[in-house]
Amino acid sequence: MALKTTSTNKVPAFLAMAVMNATKELEAAGAEVIHLEVGQPSTPPPDAVNRALTSALSTVSTHGYSVAFGEWPLRERIAAHYADWYGQKVDPAKIAITPGSSLGFALSFLAAFDRGDRIALPTPGYPAYRNLMLAMGLEPVLMPARAAQGWVPDLEALKASGKLPDGMLLASPANPTGVVMTDDEVRDICQWCHLNGVRLIMDEIYHGLTFTSKPATALAFSDSVIVVNSFSKFFCMTGWRVGWAIFPDELLEPVERLAQNLYIGSPRPMQAGAMAAFDDYPALQQHVDRYRENRDILMRGLPAEFLGESAPCDGAFYLYADISGLAGTPDSVTLADAMLREAGVACTPGVDFDQEQGMRHMRLSFAGSTADMKEASRRIGDWLPGYLKTL
Ligand SMILES: Cc1ncc(COP(=O)(O)O)c(C=O)c1O
Incomplete structure (x- = not known):
């Protein structure tokens, strides 16, 4: 006889976890992945x-x-x-x-x-x-x-x-x-x-x-x-x-x-x-200054068509990019997977945050190092045009 399971706790899956699992597999196989998918500071507390x-x-x-x-x-x-x-x-x-x-x-x-x-x-x-x-x-x-x-x-x-x-x-x-x-x-x-x-x-x-x-x-x-x-x-x-x-x-x-x-x-x-x-508020403020610099590096360094009508990111450490202007309009889940495997940059598809329109958006976390932001912008910029031609 089938045992009881909940009929109410239909909590949707968290797609960011799928990105994290795929990232771990690639790293275990020796890939060097830049992490823009994690929503946490990359630095320790004071x-x-x-x-x-x-x-x-x-x-x-x-x-x-x-x-x-x-x-x-x-x-x-x-x-x-x-x-x-x-x-x-x-x-x-x-x-x-x-x-x-x-x-x-x-x-x-x-x-x-x-x-x-x-x-x-x-x-x-x-x-x-x-x-x-x-x-x-x-x-x-x-x-x-x-x-x-x-x-x-x-x-x-x-x-x-x-x-x-x-x-x-x-x-x-x-x-x-x-x-x-x-x-x-x-x-x-x-x-x-x-x-x-x-x-x-x-x-x-x-x-x-x-x-x-x-x-x-x-x-x-x-x-x-x-x-x-x-x-x-x-x-x-x-x-x-x-x-x-x-x-x-x-x-x-x-x-x-x-x-x-x-x-x-x-x-x-x-x-x-x-x-x-x-x-020690000043020590913590130094991180905020770095996040601001990171944001500016991504905004300047990423291809304009990748950023689209992105949100203002005046706070937190996220850039919510609008990818709907990309030729061939890939959805964010497909694009995030390809970007991870082919360019070595992990980020989170917008569907976790918006089930209706999230396929058009990607969340990039800029809580990491400034060097990582530069490298991520370079990798995405070098990879994207070739990828779009394959669509
Ligand atoms: C907007 C927001 N609220 C709450 C949380 C939960 O944070 P915690 O339980 O670590 O305090 C998060 C975590 O990413 C968040 O982004």
């Missing part, structure tokens, strides 16, 4: 972070469970970061330390929504938002963010639809487009959501990684917003799995109970290391 972790390992208390919301000194340290960085007062009691922002989303969805609730979110967007919603029985309502609207989600269309969602999830800077919303845009959407009873979740994981502005936190504009953040990107601590989320008063109790049952508490040694993450 030395002080490693030192704080090492010294914590010799302390007996760090071997036990943390409380569900995380270690109080780290929550206070994060609150101090909000005062320093944004001039924003935050009560540490509202800050929950999570194993990466990924768990911050899980907690937020479970605490704020019921099965069947409709949550608006942009497309293209980070695929785990949508996939996690589907796994939890929530209904993602996709808001197109296209070149014609400056790659900002079309909120007017949502408002005009007459059917209000229960929640909304936005990221600024955004993955995969690198779009940074202005403070006025964030303020307007915070106010609109609050007035209309729409629970807003703001993903601020790419804060710090902006090239033309220093965005305010959505906490400045709303008491009902949930802000999710992490040590993974600006702080170069992707594998440490430490993030945080700031919840409004009415969600604190349910979130605490959920956290106790979902993961008990975040890893204590990693929290001890994260305490030192805010001590």
Whole structure:
């Protein structure tokens, strides 16, 4: 007799993983691949972070469970970061330390929504938002963010639809487009959501990684917003799995109970290391300067027809190229596979981020070294014309 499997957890496959697997096979066979597919910093966290972790390992208390919301000194340290960085007062009691922002989303969805609730979110967007919603029985309502609207989600269309969602999830800077919303845009959407009873979740994981502005936190504009953040990107601590989320008063109790049952508490040694993450902003800023230079190298060095009407990439470390102008219009999955095997450059097809129009786009991460960006531009420029002739 067939045993039960879930009928609801129909989470789509992540195509970026197929690229990663193919890349590993090629490297095992001796190929030298340039990695533009990975969404993580190529540099380690500041030395002080490693030192704080090492010294914590010799302390007996760090071997036990943390409380569900995380270690109080780290929550206070994060609150101090909000005062320093944004001039924003935050009560540490509202800050929950999570194993990466990924768990911050899980907690937020479970605490704020019921099965069947409709949550608006942009497309293209980070695929785990949508996939996690589907796994939890929530209904993602996709808001197109296209070149014609400056790659900002079309909120007017949502408002005009007459059917209000229960929640909304936005990221600024955004993955995969690198779009940074202005403070006025964030303020307007915070106010609109609050007035209309729409629970807003703001993903601020790419804060710090902006090239033309220093965005305010959505906490400045709303008491009902949930802000999710992490040590993974600006702080170069992707594998440490430490993030945080700031919840409004009415969600604190349910979130605490959920956290106790979902993961008990975040890893204590990693929290001890994260305490030192805010001590050296200038060292972290050097990486941001390199990302800006990397972006400029790709924008100048890649063939114009490969870039097309690409998104502005004013933040994060992604270039979302529009490949639809290429002669023979290959789809992004085919092009990514050929580019990996023939030019030795790995990048992510847009279909992971946008199931409708992602075949026309490629995401290139410029979190690597400047030398890699130059070499990738050279390889793609040398290879592309010959490849297009074969189509
Ligand atoms: C927009 C966005 N949010 C959240 C995450 C999850 O990050 P983490 O769980 O490492 O904090 C990512 C990872 O790439 C991301 O791109």
